[in-house]
Amino acid sequence: MNLQLLWKRVWIAAAVLAAALAGGLAGSLPASALVEVNVTGGKVQPLPIAIPAFQGAGQDAQMGSDIAGVISADLKRSGLFVPLDPSTFTQANMSADATPQFANWTAISAQALVAGSVAKQPDGRIKAEFRLWDTFAGQQMDGQQFFTQPDNWRRLAHIIADAVYTRLTGEKGYFDSRVVFVDESGPKDNRVRRLAIMDQDGANVRYLTDGKFMELTPRFSPSSQEITYMSYDNDQPRVYVLNIDTGQREPVGDFPGMTSAPRFSPDGQKVIMSLSTGHDTNLFTLDLRSRQTTRLTSDAAIDTAASYSPDGSQIVFESDRGGTTQLYVMNADGTNPHRITFGNSEYDTPVWSPRGDLIAFTRRANGLFAIGVIKPDGSGERILTEGFHNEGPTWAPNGRVIMFFRNTQGATGGPQLWTIDLSGYGEARLQTPNFASDPAWSPLLN
Amino acid sequence: MAMRVGLIVSVAAHVAIIAWGFISLPWPKPIDASDIEQIPVDFVTIADDTKITKGLKTADVVADRPTPPPPADKAEDAPPLPKPSPQPDPTPAPPPPPPPPPDPTPPPPTPQPDPTPPPPQDTPPAPSPDATAPPPPDPTPTPPQPLKDVPLPHIRPTPPKPKPPSPTPPQDNTQQEMDQIATLLDQSKPAPSTTDTTPPTDDKQTVGSVTGLDAPTLTASELDALKSKILSCFHPPPGWADSQDGDVVLMLDLNQDGTLSDAPSVVQTPQGQYSNTATESASRAVRLCQPYDMLSADKYDVWKQVRVVFKPSDVGGA
Numbered sequence: 001m002n003l004q005l006l007w008k009r010v011w012i013a014a015a016v017l018a019a020a021l022a023g024g025l026a027g028s029l030p031a032s033a034l035v036e037v038n039v040t041g042g043k044v045q046p047l048p049i050a051i052p053a054f055q056g057a058g059q060d061a062q063m064g065s066d067i068a069g070v071i072s073a074d075l076k077r078s079g080l081f082v083p084l085d086p087s088t089f090t091q092a093n094m095s096a097d098a099t100p101q102f103a104n105w106t107a108i109s110a111q112a113l114v115a116g117s118v119a120k121q122p123d124g125r126i127k128a129e130f131r132l133w134d135t136f137a138g139q140q141m142d143g144q145q146f147f148t149q150p151d152n153w154r155r156l157a158h159i160i161a162d163a164v165y166t167r168l169t170g171e172k173g174y175f176d177s178r179v180v181f182v183d184e185s186g187p188k189d190n191r192v193r194r195l196a197i198m199d200q201d202g203a204n205v206r207y208l209t210d211g212k213f214m215e216l217t218p219r220f221s222p223s224s225q226e227i228t229y230m231s232y233d234n235d236q237p238r239v240y241v242l243n244i245d246t247g248q249r250e251p252v253g254d255f256p257g258m259t260s261a262p263r264f265s266p267d268g269q270k271v272i273m274s275l276s277t278g279h280d281t282n283l284f285t286l287d288l289r290s291r292q293t294t295r296l297t298s299d300a301a302i303d304t305a306a307s308y309s310p311d312g313s314q315i316v317f318e319s320d321r322g323g324t325t326q327l328y329v330m331n332a333d334g335t336n337p338h339r340i341t342f343g344n345s346e347y348d349t350p351v352w353s354p355r356g357d358l359i360a361f362t363r364r365a366n367g368l369f370a371i372g373v374i375k376p377d378g379s380g381e382r383i384l385t386e387g388f389h390n391e392g393p394t395w396a397p398n399g400r401v402i403m404f405f406r407n408t409q410g411a412t413g414g415p416q417l418w419t420i421d422l423s424g425y426g427e428a429r430l431q432t433p434n435f436a437s438d439p440a441w442s443p444l445l446n
Numbered sequence: 447m448a449m450r451v452g453l454i455v456s457v458a459a460h461v462a463i464i465a466w467g468f469i470s471l472p473w474p475k476p477i478d479a480s481d482i483e484q485i486p487v488d489f490v491t492i493a494d495d496t497k498i499t500k501g502l503k504t505a506d507v508v509a510d511r512p513t514p515p516p517p518a519d520k521a522e523d524a525p526p527l528p529k530p531s532p533q534p535d536p537t538p539a540p541p542p543p544p545p546p547p548p549d550p551t552p553p554p555p556t557p558q559p560d561p562t563p564p565p566p567q568d569t570p571p572a573p574s575p576d577a578t579a580p581p582p583p584d585p586t587p588t589p590p591q592p593l594k595d596v597p598l599p600h601i602r603p604t605p606p607k608p609k610p611p612s613p614t615p616p617q618d619n620t621q622q623e624m625d626q627i628a629t630l631l632d633q634s635k636p637a638p639s640t641t642d643t644t645p646p647t648d649d650k651q652t653v654g655s656v657t658g659l660d661a662p663t664l665t666a667s668e669l670d671a672l673k674s675k676i677l678s679c680f681h682p683p684p685g686w687a688d689s690q691d692g693d694v695v696l697m698l699d700l701n702q703d704g705t706l707s708d709a710p711s712v713v714q715t716p717q718g719q720y721s722n723t724a725t726e727s728a729s730r731a732v733r734l735c736q737p738y739d740m741l742s743a744d745k746y747d748v749w750k751q752v753r754v755v756f757k758p759s760d761v762g763g764a
Contacts, residue, residue: 170723
């Protein structure tokens with residue numbers, strides 16, 4: 001084969017290759033140069049929503065107005081909604097069966113509309129129904145009706161608020177739930193601390209103890225029917241379990257030292273707590289049926305504030321075994337403890353999210369107390385709020401909202417309860433009769 | 447000593463070379479820093495002349511383009527014939543009437559005996575509202591049970607009823623016969639004339655399409671303005687950002703005044719928990735933000751259809 005023929009073949013091969021590449025590129029090009037806009041970096045903004053009074057005849061009218069008010073307050077406190085002023089509504093008499101004039105609602109920028117009715121039934125119960133409308137699409141998004149006793153109107157409103165919240169955010173609701181907390185009254189140097197329970201919006205406060213002894217760290221059982229807490233009854237600090245309905249209480253185990261920081265396991269069968277003996281504090285579990293105790297840690301350190309993962313397979317707790325107070329995660333049987341927080345800050349009061357994806361904590365750094373979240377593997381730490389004194393986070397049942405207590409400074413200052421959305425938006429104070437601290441959120445009631 | 451002589455010679459030679467360079471090489475001419483009269487200039491683009499869009503068969507027909515004169519060898523002006531009957535009507539047929547809306551009144555429930563209630567407790571109760579269907583008169587209280595999935599019949603906006611076709615006026619028999627004859631004559635296509643230079647009827651001339659090569663596009667500023675406006679109306683579900691559910695993609699058909707000509711069509715929805723809520727939030731945003739009057743009417747062909755991709759990344763608190 002002569003040299004000229006060889007060169008010719010090389011050129012032909014190169015031409016074929018180039019043609020193939022060109023064809024491939026042309027085939028991969030988009031068929032059209034359509035205008036495309038990428039919308040990224042959005043902000044979580046509260047959604048404008050219109051909630052007219054539920055329509056009712058006669059005496060039911062007041063109840064209809066009250067139900068709408070509770071729904072509005074629930075949604076507003078979540079930080080994700082802005083209920084619009086009813087005085088701006090131009091379509092009157094919005095009942096569950098009325099078809100909205102959507103232009104009237106879009107004119108006031110209402111992106112969603114909740115229209116409902118309430119009526120007393122011959123059997124004494126009330127029937128409440130509502131429809132959720134997408135005003136800009138002109139479509140119904142949800143519609144339900146309920147029958148209940150008139151006394152339950154407030155809880156009924158929470159259930160409707162949950163339905164609206166779920167439909168518009170994609171998250172489970174959390175308004176039909178309760179909070180147990182430590183009510184603090186009296187002067188700052190002589191506070192009376194007693195346990196109290198209320199609806200998550202601060203209504204229906206009821207005291208569980210009389211304040212004779214100081215009680216701390218109440219925590220709900222998975223059924224919401226019992227709480228476990230620490231009491232200084234007769235100057236002997238120990239852990240108790242209290243049945244909310246019957247008022248019956250009993251100590252958890254008989255330990256030689258001080259027991260504290262109790263919390264139920266997700267199945268409600270065990271209580272995990274700290275036992276202080278001498279200079280050491282370690283974690284133990286007590287099986288509520290067999291009364292068998294199991295030691296989980298044995299360090300010359302303070303291990304406390306344990307919290308189970310939702311599936312019960314792991315435990316997060318705080319420990320100063322490394323010199324400063326940090327968060328550790330271990331298996332539920334006490335094996336494989338490993339540290340998940342590092343740095344100069346100190347981390348306290350970890351609580352595992354009901355969804356399992358995050359752990360809430362209190363962080364102390366530079367004289368400030370912050371509430372934050374971190375993934376169980378120690379990554380993704382995020383601070384939601386920081387200030388003079390924020391402490392004691394607890395998760396709403398949907399794992400989306402955190403409640404904590406914030407101390408105000410000064411002689412007349414004291415702890416108050418606050419909520420915040422996981423996005424860091426929507427911080428709101430919860431009204432309580434007195435100062436309040438150490439909240440614990442119940443699971444959903446139904 | 448010899449080393450010292452060599453050094454002297456070397457230094458002398460280097461000095462000589464440098465001196466020669468100074469003498470023989472030309473000095474650079476100093477830059478003339480005198481004032482120059484400033485003349486305003488305009489940048490003129492010839493893109494309008496050179497960017498010719500590629501024609502497409504499916505693009506819009508130029509309505510006002512003069513039609514070519516009829517060929518010379520056409521026999522005579524025949525009376526206009528109706529279109530061949532087998533040709534489908536290019537105008538879309540009216541949609542079939544929607545199914546009648548459901549009756550807003552709830553269906554009568556089938557009476558069911560309530561389960562026996564639990565023993566009454568005098569402790570603070572947490573009774574759930576009863577999740578029964580609409581009311582059979584039941585004197586006994588139903589037990590506490592979660593109330594869910596009791597959907598009311600949906601009330602949907604009643605769509606406008608399709609107008610019945612307007613009655614055609616009666617035609618006289620002569621005209622009817624003429625039409626029948628014309629239909630018969632039109633059964634076969636006439637053979638194309640050898641001198642007919644007009645393009646076939648399905649190859650209509652167009653002004654090109656935005657999908658053609660070298661088509662004009664929106665500038666970066668115009669795209670940013672459009673994005674900012676949509677973003678200002680967007681209330682994404684707060685949990686969507688942390689999820690792996692994916693993007694929402696909508697296709698917008700716009701009128702020349704920037705309003706939506708139709709409901710935004712959903713091209714892609716996220717997969718998972720936020721599928722509905724993210725898609726609905728995006729649809730609400732584009733509806734709420736119209737009209738998009740920041741877009742130049744001159745480029746309407748470019749933006750009459752816009753694809754909007756809503757991404758969950760970087761969604762944060764306000």
